[in-house]
Amino acid sequence: MELLKVSNLTKSFGGVVANSDVSLDIHEHEIVSIIGPNGAGKTTLFNLITGVDKPDSGNIQFAGEDITSFPAPKIASLGLVRTFQQTKIFRDLTVVEAVMTGRHLHDRTTLLAALLSSPLARQEKRKSYEKAVDIIEFLGMQARQDAITQNLPYGEQKLLNIAIALAAEPKLLLLDEPAAGTNPIEAKRLMETIKKIKETGVTVGLVEHNMRLVMNISEKVFVLNYGELIAEGKPEEILKNAEVVEVYLGRRKRA
């Protein structure tokens, strides 16, 4: 069943067409990657899907609901959560506090309960703490639990961004260049992590430049170039696609 259905999305900024008539589907329990050269419109596509930007035309459906005009927080509440290329982590909080903040949608504390510090509020906070600790452990960051997030090494900041997103219990998790700037060891760890996330029943959409990572874990790959979708298919098909090889991977002779 398709979880996300993007139909004919177009978005331009001034004269620059960032996305032109892009259509793609992401099915449940898949890992799907979107690749393409810099400026191909990958991040714009994520921004449109998650409500950060609005498309000029086209339509986005998530779990059968038309979310094209929904604001970002509402889209998140339906279970579509993303991370950011410029890692975002709530800089002044500790790791566990940052991940607890990600529990917002699942914390049932009412304003009155909070003001009076009622048993409901305390219980929900304890629950969020336990969930946050679980997620931190799941990502192997136990040692960092009480560190201030901005002091974390870069690779772990990227993981933390994922932890915050996971705390929101997404059905579809969109990762925007999670491996950018990570060293090979961190990238490998990330790959394992993404696989593990998928095993917990989360569908994963990925924008990524790290080809080894993409080809290793994706079940399906979409290729964008100058805002247009030029190819889609299994990783091995994409590697053989002449156009993709030309625009993105480089010509064989030159390599």
Add this chain to the structure above:
Amino acid sequence: MRKHALKAAAILGIILLPALLNEPFYQHILITAGINVILAVSLGIIVGYLGELSLGHGAFYGIGAYASALLCLKLNLPFAFSFFIATFFTGFMGYLIGIPALRLSGHYFAIATLGFQGIVILLIINLVDLTRGPMGLSGIPSPGEFKLFGATISFQDKIPYFYLTLVVVLVVLFLTSNLIRFRHGQAFVATREDPMLASSIGVDPRKYRMLAFAISTAIAGSAGSLYAHYALFISPDSFHLPESIYLATMVIIGGRGTIAGPVIGALMLTLLPEVLRFTGNLQFVLYGLMLMIVVIFMPQGIVGIFSKSRKTEDKTPELIDAAAKHGTP
């Protein structure tokens, strides 16, 4: 355990304060300090947890004071009613102002609140029929009196009013510290730290900014009501821009992003001029100097000295970070 014992001792000490300071002048300072604590803590929600500087808090303080006074004077409502109505009314005004103002952030938000501050004072001065303009409102009734063990206790006396103020201070501290601790406070901080990340996990920045602003201004309104029925006379002078700046100074000097910070800031800025009074003409020079020292040497505010600076807590990850960066192309 030790923390609770300390807290209990502090509260007991405060309760016994008026007995120790039996001059009306000292008691007056205590009441003023209490009202300032309420104002600073409420402004601290905006400054510390939304990360926005409001220069219009004095105006909300004034709205509460005038609303409460007018409810008593024109409608003969008892203090208990006018206090709560004034609180809600001010919060509602905060909500209305928040609709346009909270679309802005940073310097632009500060300027918007500055504009609002000016408008409120102009309205108070010019709605002469209602507010008696620059002459101010006089004859505001005191909260009245009640009988306890046969003795009549009147809120016109300073000691009972001190205890009334203290009750409000404690309730405000209880409510705000809880507000900050749970889901809503986390959402405030999320919008302060990164509105985009906040919305990506389902926190609606606009909703929580409005909520924090409305609650903060409502509390300022309650402080206004307390002030009006204590001073029994109010005029626009008590609520103009210098008051707003004074309140913002309390929060920043005390320490943003905590509850204790604004409390300390309010106490310090209220008590310091009195303590320095013996220096005569030097009073304001020393006062200004001390504020500058705090700002220069304690960028986290006074509370910063007590809590170990969080940012320097662990240095090791930075080293690892540096090493990691060398490893990547």
